[in-house]
Amino acid sequence: MSERTHVFQSPKGTRDFYPADMALRRHLESIWRQMSINHGFEEIDGPTFEHLDLYTVKSGEEIVSQLFRFKREGGDTDYALRPEFTPTLARMYAARAGSLPNPTKWFCIPNFFRAERPQRGRLREFYQWNVDILGDPSSRADAEVVAAAIDALQCLGLKGSDITVKFNHRELIAEVIRQASVSSVNVEAVMGLLDRRDRIEMAEFERQASSLGFDAKHFDSHVGEVAAVINEAIASLETGREPSASNRGPIVGQVVALCRELAARGILNWCEFSPSIVRGLAYYTGMVFEIHEAAGKERAIAGGGRYDGLIELYGGPPTPAVGFAMGDVVIRLVLEDKGLLKPGEEYLPRPDVFVISSGDHLAEKEFASLIARLRREGLHARHSYRATKNVGKLLGEASKVRARLAIILGKELEGGNIIIKDLESGQQRETPLDGVLHALRTMLAETA
Amino acid sequence: MSERTHVFQSPKGTRDFYPADMALRRHLESIWRQMSINHGFEEIDGPTFEHLDLYTVKSGEEIVSQLFRFKREGGDTDYALRPEFTPTLARMYAARAGSLPNPTKWFCIPNFFRAERPQRGRLREFYQWNVDILGDPSSRADAEVVAAAIDALQCLGLKGSDITVKFNHRELIAEVIRQASVSSVNVEAVMGLLDRRDRIEMAEFERQASSLGFDAKHFDSHVGEVAAVINEAIASLETGREPSASNRGPIVGQVVALCRELAARGILNWCEFSPSIVRGLAYYTGMVFEIHEAAGKERAIAGGGRYDGLIELYGGPPTPAVGFAMGDVVIRLVLEDKGLLKPGEEYLPRPDVFVISSGDHLAEKEFASLIARLRREGLHARHSYRATKNVGKLLGEASKVRARLAIILGKELEGGNIIIKDLESGQQRETPLDGVLHALRTMLAETA
Numbered sequence: 001m002s003e004r005t006h007v008f009q010s011p012k013g014t015r016d017f018y019p020a021d022m023a024l025r026r027h028l029e030s031i032w033r034q035m036s037i038n039h040g041f042e043e044i045d046g047p048t049f050e051h052l053d054l055y056t057v058k059s060g061e062e063i064v065s066q067l068f069r070f071k072r073e074g075g076d077t078d079y080a081l082r083p084e085f086t087p088t089l090a091r092m093y094a095a096r097a098g099s100l101p102n103p104t105k106w107f108c109i110p111n112f113f114r115a116e117r118p119q120r121g122r123l124r125e126f127y128q129w130n131v132d133i134l135g136d137p138s139s140r141a142d143a144e145v146v147a148a149a150i151d152a153l154q155c156l157g158l159k160g161s162d163i164t165v166k167f168n169h170r171e172l173i174a175e176v177i178r179q180a181s182v183s184s185v186n187v188e189a190v191m192g193l194l195d196r197r198d199r200i201e202m203a204e205f206e207r208q209a210s211s212l213g214f215d216a217k218h219f220d221s222h223v224g225e226v227a228a229v230i231n232e233a234i235a236s237l238e239t240g241r242e243p244s245a246s247n248r249g250p251i252v253g254q255v256v257a258l259c260r261e262l263a264a265r266g267i268l269n270w271c272e273f274s275p276s277i278v279r280g281l282a283y284y285t286g287m288v289f290e291i292h293e294a295a296g297k298e299r300a301i302a303g304g305g306r307y308d309g310l311i312e313l314y315g316g317p318p319t320p321a322v323g324f325a326m327g328d329v330v331i332r333l334v335l336e337d338k339g340l341l342k343p344g345e346e347y348l349p350r351p352d353v354f355v356i357s358s359g360d361h362l363a364e365k366e367f368a369s370l371i372a373r374l375r376r377e378g379l380h381a382r383h384s385y386r387a388t389k390n391v392g393k394l395l396g397e398a399s400k401v402r403a404r405l406a407i408i409l410g411k412e413l414e415g416g417n418i419i420i421k422d423l424e425s426g427q428q429r430e431t432p433l434d435g436v437l438h439a440l441r442t443m444l445a446e447t448a
Numbered sequence: 449m450s451e452r453t454h455v456f457q458s459p460k461g462t463r464d465f466y467p468a469d470m471a472l473r474r475h476l477e478s479i480w481r482q483m484s485i486n487h488g489f490e491e492i493d494g495p496t497f498e499h500l501d502l503y504t505v506k507s508g509e510e511i512v513s514q515l516f517r518f519k520r521e522g523g524d525t526d527y528a529l530r531p532e533f534t535p536t537l538a539r540m541y542a543a544r545a546g547s548l549p550n551p552t553k554w555f556c557i558p559n560f561f562r563a564e565r566p567q568r569g570r571l572r573e574f575y576q577w578n579v580d581i582l583g584d585p586s587s588r589a590d591a592e593v594v595a596a597a598i599d600a601l602q603c604l605g606l607k608g609s610d611i612t613v614k615f616n617h618r619e620l621i622a623e624v625i626r627q628a629s630v631s632s633v634n635v636e637a638v639m640g641l642l643d644r645r646d647r648i649e650m651a652e653f654e655r656q657a658s659s660l661g662f663d664a665k666h667f668d669s670h671v672g673e674v675a676a677v678i679n680e681a682i683a684s685l686e687t688g689r690e691p692s693a694s695n696r697g698p699i700v701g702q703v704v705a706l707c708r709e710l711a712a713r714g715i716l717n718w719c720e721f722s723p724s725i726v727r728g729l730a731y732y733t734g735m736v737f738e739i740h741e742a743a744g745k746e747r748a749i750a751g752g753g754r755y756d757g758l759i760e761l762y763g764g765p766p767t768p769a770v771g772f773a774m775g776d777v778v779i780r781l782v783l784e785d786k787g788l789l790k791p792g793e794e795y796l797p798r799p800d801v802f803v804i805s806s807g808d809h810l811a812e813k814e815f816a817s818l819i820a821r822l823r824r825e826g827l828h829a830r831h832s833y834r835a836t837k838n839v840g841k842l843l844g845e846a847s848k849v850r851a852r853l854a855i856i857l858g859k860e861l862e863g864g865n866i867i868i869k870d871l872e873s874g875q876q877r878e879t880p881l882d883g884v885l886h887a888l889r890t891m892l893a894e895t896a
Contacts, residue, residue: 008502008539008762011527014495016540019554022491037797038823040830043470047462047573048496048559049516049529054456068497068527070518072563079459079516081497091456092464103833106467111496115520125495136833140816151824265820314456349485368588372713375486376599382488385551385584 013116013124020344025127027347028156028328029109032129035152036107039144041131044106046088052078054087058283058313066114081113085130085325086283086310093134094316103136121299121330131304132323134311139254141322142287142306143261149291149302149324150267156331157340163301165267166274167258167289170305172251173278176222183213188282190214195278223275230255230273237263258287283307287322293334301334302326352379352444353405354398354423359389363409366433370409377437399423404447405440422447461564461572468792473575475795476604476776477557480577483600484555487592489579492554494536500526502535506731506761514562529561533578533773534731534758541582542764551584569747569778579752580771582759587702589770590735590754591709597739597750597772598715604779605788611749613715614722615706615737618753620699621726624674628667636730638662643726671723678703678721685711706735731755735770741782749782750774800827800892801853802846802871807837811857814881818857825885847871852895853888870895 010016017025036043049070056064068081082088085108093104108130118124131148133141146165153163173194174187181190193208209216233243233256243256255273262268271289279288288305304324311319335341355371357363367383374381384397391408398406408419412430420439421428424447431439458464465473484491497518504512516529530536533556541552556578566572579596581589594613601611621642622635629638641656657664681691681704691704703721710716719737727736736753752772759767783789803819805811815831822829832845839856846854856867860878868887869876872895879887 008499008542010495010539011497011499011525014497016495016536016543017493018540018544019490019492022493025493026491034826035823038826038828040799040828042467042796043474044467045465045470045473047458047464048561049459049462049573051456051459065521068518068520070516072516073513075563077459088464091458092466094456095464096466113496115523125497147820147823154824261816264816266817266824267820348490351488368709368712369714372595372715375483375595376602376714378482378486380486380488 011124013118015123015125019348022344023347023349024332024341024344025328028331029127029129031152031155032107032109032326035148035155036129036131039105039131039148039151041105041107041148044089044092044108045110046082046085046092046108048111049079049081050088050091052080054091055080055083058087058310062280063114066116068113068115082110083112083114085110085112085128086307086323087314089130089132089323090310090314090316093311093319094314097311097316097319100134103141104134105132106134107131121333123329127328129326129328130323131325132321134319134321136322137308137320139257139261139287141320142258143265143267145304145322145324146262146271146289147265147267149304149326150270152326153291153301153331156335158335158338160270162294162338163270163291163334164294165271165289165291166277167271167287168273168275168277169251169255169287170278170284171286172226172255173223173275175249175251176219176226177214180215180219180222181213182215185213191278192280194276195280197276226252227273227275230259234259234268234273237268254286279303279305283310285309289324291326293337297337298330298333301330348402349380351382351398351401351403353381353407353420353440354394354401354403355381355383355407356391356394356398356409357383357389358391358408358410360409360411360413362413366409366413370407370433370436374437374440379437379440395421395423405443407436407440459572461566463571463573467796470792471795471797472780472789472792473776476779477575477577479600479603480555480557480774483596483603484577484579487553487579487596487599489553489555489596492537492540492556493558494530494533494540494556496559497527497529498536498539500528502539503528503531506535506758510728511562514564516561516563530558531560531562533558533560533576534755534771535762537578537580537771538758538762538764541759541767542762545759545764545767548582551589552582553580554582555579569781571777575776577774577776578771579773580769582767582769584770585756585768587705587709587735589768590706591713591715593752593770593772594710594719594737595713595715597752597774598718600774601739601749601779604783606783606786608718610742610786611718611739611782612742613719613737613739614725615719615735616721616723616725617699617703617735618726618732619734620674620703621671621723623697623699624667624670625662628663628670629661630663631661633661639726640728642724643728645724674700675721675723678707682707682716682721685716702734727751727753731758733757737772739774741785745785746781747778749778796850797828799830799846799849799851801829801855801868801888802842802849802851803829803831803855804839804842804846804857805831805837806839806856806858808857808859808861810861814857814861818855818881818884822885822888827885827888843869843871853891855884855888 063083070079111125111127113125131145177187177190190212197205236243237259262271277290284305285308286306290300291302292300302324306322308320357367371381371383384394403423406421406423416432417430418433419428419430511531518527559573559575561573579593625635625638638660645653684691685707710719725738732753733756734754738748739750740748750772754770756768805815819829819831832842851871854869854871864880865878866881867876867878
């Protein structure tokens, strides 16, 4: 390879989005965006890179170890590409907390960067939907973010049998941990161990539990009792009955309140109490949840929870907060696996009209100016770049690009008329060139 | 400031987009996107960072000096945040040239990064619309990209008297430079000098011209003659006459052909032949253009041109190409200055419906599930988070968030009915809760 003919490639773990891939990305993003808006969230965004210390303060160790860090040439400020959104959100909320509505409901769909080993479901650059409610401590807010996630997944074609929303409560687990400890334990360390439980050998789990003074048998049994109470409440709510008053303490009461809110929104049947879900990130304080493919295929589709202490850490007032994130990589794998994605080409915007010139003098004269006028008036108008003037071949090209209508500029122009053909029904009509916009809009409204 | 109460800020030269700012950004992007689609371009995107050498090959010196460069911790590959799109576009086109349509028409709206001193019209992170046609060497393609730019600016509210599209032809200028040289000169160096002409002292310009063996007087006079021929052709075309056959050589012929294509699209009157526009980037080979505010306020709104040699340099086949870029920072300043931007809040999506509960038992029971259903069915539905059940106050809140309709759940629920109120006309009707979706859709269609 000579210096002048490099073959370049995109960096490892990043993607080139050609039109069909991009159309698919936009399809996903537009459902995320529309569902966020329907649910009353407002879109925000922050810088693609932040000061490094925004992340070293409170992001999990794993995330900090995967930062892409840099300085400006000749500068000494440390920056990092954003690996997640929560620190930016907390910074932005803290900076204007006094003038923001209560609650503040924000969403965003930015890209994030992690210098990890690219693998199935994980890339170095990915897109992620973030949804957060700030200022509302209630179970209603918890249920609201879960509802937004479920509605988007449903809109993407997933059914209740395809996915499971697994939820838990960190305080509940912390309480059971404390009760199942032979000595005063570090609850966070045990929580971390429980988060890794499915991924490490049982012997290793037991060794670590024992070194932390944590009695896993007692924990499992106690958690089982709590789960039974909660599952009974869920069973009541699913059949429209009010659950019997719980005597299991205030946190179980909170979990039951969440279930009631989920039931009121018609989504309790998508959800399941899962005491093994504790989430790796240290900033979660209450309800936590993950959305998984029902059979456990792929990594988690989404994850989130309540993080009531975080805004304060970034200089804001004490602010209850709850939210979740859903990346584009795993959901795409799940949708593909279930046959819920059409080929990317089918998500490309369809041309409203394909303009064809028969090659006559008058047709050639009108051709460019007609197309320019249609586009300026808001229509998606295309034409062939081939030399042929064979109307049949050009109609074939129009169908191939999935145009709805075709305009044929032919001998009718001598009388001031053109032909408009509906490419789906095959019907065509002759109409004055003067009134072409009105005629096209009418036909497009009919075929839409 | 204690370690736990950092007040963080966004990095210098970057922006936080709160909802109103974000809505304004989306307004701009959606016009860029819709106009690109109307003109038959398909959207693509590449990675946010690329291998460093993608930029050091052929980007201008100024751009290379402003790169944010980094490596992965423990890795030795050099990366850079993208400072412009053309190298990514060239790489992507080269990688699939054999299977792409001819011409290939691509657009994108990514963010870019330059480590320059932030100043009016220039930031370290900005968004930019890129539009390119690959594979078409004709003046028609040149005119097509100019038309897309003008249509978008027109859609943003700008008129012909607000902006000027200044165009030129690099080969034409190169030819005149060669004729105006007392010795064999480096055409590129003189081109660079001409690009800086307006920004340096006249004495300095003359010193550099003389050291390059370049006779600026002869150049100016010759360029004046060429401009007169072209302007005469433009005057003819603007009055619908065919320009007289030019005897000024093939490149003037190309410029006149471009003018003819611009005239056919009804946009020649937005354009002006400007021999001083040569563009700084070395990769331009033919037509070049810049769009300026008519009175010369602010930096260029957009710039582009033909770059027929670039794809080959990135490993692709020889491919004619033409395109332009328009950043979000300067256009926003121009639109603001001309009063063409509403307050950002007015670009926020309007709620379709605001749901109000009177506080009655039945109303409270239906409240959450009704809202959940409306959202799931695709409506933008909101409600108050305040404790008040005062319907008048809640209707005030509905109007404040610019909702189109309000649903009032009151005593009518006993008979299975609800009230829907049109918040613009003030009219209201009682309708069965069962048929609420149909009733809302009908009223929304009427008010839209």
